[in-house]
Amino acid sequence: MAFKxxxxxxxxxxxxxFECPSGAIKFKGETYVIDPIKCTExxxxxxxxxxxxxxPVSKTCVxx
Amino acid sequence: MSAxxxxxxxxxxxxxxxxxxxxxxxxxxxSSSCGSSAKPxxxxxxxxxxxxxxxxxxxxxxxxxxxxxxxxxxxxNIQCNYCNRxxxxxxxxxxxxxxxxxxxDQALRKVIGVANEVPQLSVLGIAGxxxxxxxxxxxxxxxxxxxxxxxxxxxxxxxxxxxxxDRVAELAEMNVDHVTITINMVDPRIGAKIYPWIFYDNRRYxxxxxxxxxxxxxMSGLEMLTARGILTKINSVMxxxxxxxxxxEVNKWVxxxxxxxxxxxxxxxxxxxxxxxxLSGQRGPKAMELKALQDRLEGGAKLxxxxxxxxxxxxxxxxxxxGQEFTLDRLPDKVTYDASKRETYRAxxxxxxxxxxxxxxxxxxMVKTAGSGKSLLVAVxxxxxxRINEHFGHAKEFQVYEASPKGISFVGxxxxxxxxxxxxxxxxSLDGVISTLEGVDIVLCARIGNCPKDRLKEGGIRATDAYGxxxxxxxxxxxxxxxxxxxxxxATA
Numbered sequence: 001m002a003f004k005x006x007x008x009x010x011x012x013x014x015x016x017x018f019e020c021p022s023g024a025i026k027f028k029g030e031t032y033v034i035d036p037i038k039c040t041e042x043x044x045x046x047x048x049x050x051x052x053x054x055x056p057v058s059k060t061c062v063x064x
Numbered sequence: 065m066s067a068x069x070x071x072x073x074x075x076x077x078x079x080x081x082x083x084x085x086x087x088x089x090x091x092x093x094x095s096s097s098c099g100s101s102a103k104p105x106x107x108x109x110x111x112x113x114x115x116x117x118x119x120x121x122x123x124x125x126x127x128x129x130x131x132x133x134x135x136x137x138x139x140x141n142i143q144c145n146y147c148n149r150x151x152x153x154x155x156x157x158x159x160x161x162x163x164x165x166x167x168x169d170q171a172l173r174k175v176i177g178v179a180n181e182v183p184q185l186s187v188l189g190i191a192g193x194x195x196x197x198x199x200x201x202x203x204x205x206x207x208x209x210x211x212x213x214x215x216x217x218x219x220x221x222x223x224x225x226x227x228x229x230d231r232v233a234e235l236a237e238m239n240v241d242h243v244t245i246t247i248n249m250v251d252p253r254i255g256a257k258i259y260p261w262i263f264y265d266n267r268r269y270x271x272x273x274x275x276x277x278x279x280x281x282x283m284s285g286l287e288m289l290t291a292r293g294i295l296t297k298i299n300s301v302m303x304x305x306x307x308x309x310x311x312x313e314v315n316k317w318v319x320x321x322x323x324x325x326x327x328x329x330x331x332x333x334x335x336x337x338x339x340x341x342x343l344s345g346q347r348g349p350k351a352m353e354l355k356a357l358q359d360r361l362e363g364g365a366k367l368x369x370x371x372x373x374x375x376x377x378x379x380x381x382x383x384x385x386x387g388q389e390f391t392l393d394r395l396p397d398k399v400t401y402d403a404s405k406r407e408t409y410r411a412x413x414x415x416x417x418x419x420x421x422x423x424x425x426x427x428x429x430m431v432k433t434a435g436s437g438k439s440l441l442v443a444v445x446x447x448x449x450x451r452i453n454e455h456f457g458h459a460k461e462f463q464v465y466e467a468s469p470k471g472i473s474f475v476g477x478x479x480x481x482x483x484x485x486x487x488x489x490x491x492x493s494l495d496g497v498i499s500t501l502e503g504v505d506i507v508l509c510a511r512i513g514n515c516p517k518d519r520l521k522e523g524g525i526r527a528t529d530a531y532g533x534x535x536x537x538x539x540x541x542x543x544x545x546x547x548x549x550x551x552x553x554x555a556t557a
Contacts, residue, residue: 009150011138011149011150012138012165013138013139013140013149013193013194013199014138014139014199015139015140015141015194015198015199015263018139018201019263019266046266046267047266047267048266048267048268050266053263053266053267053268054139054141054263054268056140056143056149056150057149057150
């Protein structure tokens, strides 16, 4: 029940961070990281996972 | 090599009145569509006040004033087929050069650093690398911080328009007087070929549905800005076979909604940039195709022709990029704004541009009184100030002007490889310069050696440094009169 970010694909644009309704995404070290404890996959909030929907690179925000 | 900069001395030096041929009568530019090059007496004075220091909104101002972009807004809500988000956005930011993303605090440091060193600086823009209205927190924080330190800097943003309607009120509050919206279509079926998806209202939309939403948001954003008196520039990427013909329709729509300026830019689609268009073999337009479309748009919304498609972190006059001089590691940790250079420069420009406008007006009169139906294409080497003040071998671009019965108008620029690098002349690059200048009749520069002059002549292009340090229009007016006028140049006082 969580998403993760493939760091090598990430452009570090940060859109996922401010779209995440759970505050689960933070910039750590060199990349954005999803906190699996906070991530709800947007269930009950939005019909699609916000991080994956806004991410400009496909297959970057994916199910963990 | 030291950076090209207009020295204050060079600006306050030579005057050209004594070089103007006698009998020149003043006259105004006949073309009302050369909006970006319009002079104050041709436009509302309130509008002129807004654009007179903005190099992108005024062709006249671009000879004197510089802009800088700070790359504080990396997040985007749209995917465009000409942009590859894994690297710098190909159309906003030239490929192959690293751009530094900044936090609002770092941006403030950079703006002050540049303002202290580049007296021409007048505009701070945020043009991504993502979307400035979508990545709003960063954009707003940057504007607020900078406006507090440098009160007279003009704030400017570039946006795809999707989030724009939500930001218009705050833009107005922050005195953002200039907004650029990229509008590539007004028909969502064409939009669907340009935008694979948008992110709006918490979900991703695709196809015609996505383009419809984008289109409606763009139009309403534009109308809201117009209603508030904020000047808008519309950027359109010309994509041959996709929206090239359609841009005529786009021009009509944006004109009806009060757009101040329309900037049609050529698609950049190098496969190496990894964009969808680059990889699918979609070509960009040739320089002459772009000019042909721009010429067809004359009479619609005013056209911008002096765009250099600059990077999201560009610094300096439009024809140059000094961004590499002001990377974070080159800036002092603590900077304090020192207004002295900018103030001195502005005082000089105020005098100088008055002189130049008078000279220009006389030059236009000369072209008209020459009474010829012919037109002359002139390439000018300049490093700013509206003067012919660059050596042929040092020019990285030539500004191209057309003198015709309609007047003297700026038609665009042509980038070249510098012929003379570090004092050594390169024959190979001269061939490149000659082919780039195809169609040009005469090259004007501050200095040129006999060798390149002869080689240009063999290529069918005349070159002269006889008008070195003159105002551009003065020289072109004199040339035109000499070329086509009934009175030869002997009339020169």
